[in-house]
Amino acid sequence: MPPSLTELFEKLHVHFGPQQWWPADSPFEVIVGAILTQNTNWTNVEKAIANLKQADALDIESITSLPQEKLEELIRPSGFFRQKAVRLKHFTRVLIENYDGHLDRLFALDNDGLRTTLLALPGIGPETADSILLYAADRPSFVVDAYTHRILERLGIQQGKQNYEQTRSLFMRKLPAETDVFNEYHALIVQLGKQFCRKSKPRCSDCPLLSCCRFGNSTTKD
DNA sequence: GCCCAGGTGGGTA
């Protein structure tokens, strides 16, 4: 029997402890990080964020006024730097043109309105939108990522491929709609994924879910 | 050298 989503949360929480996400100094930094981390290792994103901070450019006005090439240079370590520079600039331009340059005015929208607005922006897909909702705007919107799909399938909680909205709605239905729970849960899934649920070469021998993970039970242990 | 990482969007059948 696969664990319930509540049991899974408890196991992860006991094993890894509080995660205290998102690692950022401001809601705007969360948004920048959410865009830069698309299909990219977080350590690469940290280099890009450090570059932006060192250039005193981690704010709405700077990203808007910075020449495209200069912004690309600063965020280069995060990969896909050309399209990410376009995405960052588009976001800040919309913020200035439609919300007077104030995140608070964007965040004045209700949950559905904010999600719809974010999803309409180029380069903001469901995971990035939900990350912004949850970790920048403090809304109870569950974030699904590649680790979430992989872990649910390996645990037998889901069979076959589910799309983003199906998986998100599973968590939204089964869990209390509390920001703190969603916040910790996604962070714990990433922690588990990084350590024990890589796409290949799984290191399952020390996995805290070994007893309930089909993959762990049927795979060589390093 | 090869694989992969806290995705997204455009094209094709």
Place this chain on the structure above:
DNA sequence: TACCCACATGGG
């Protein structure tokens, strides 16, 4: 709707 591909750097 369901795949396939481009986008790019840096670590293991």
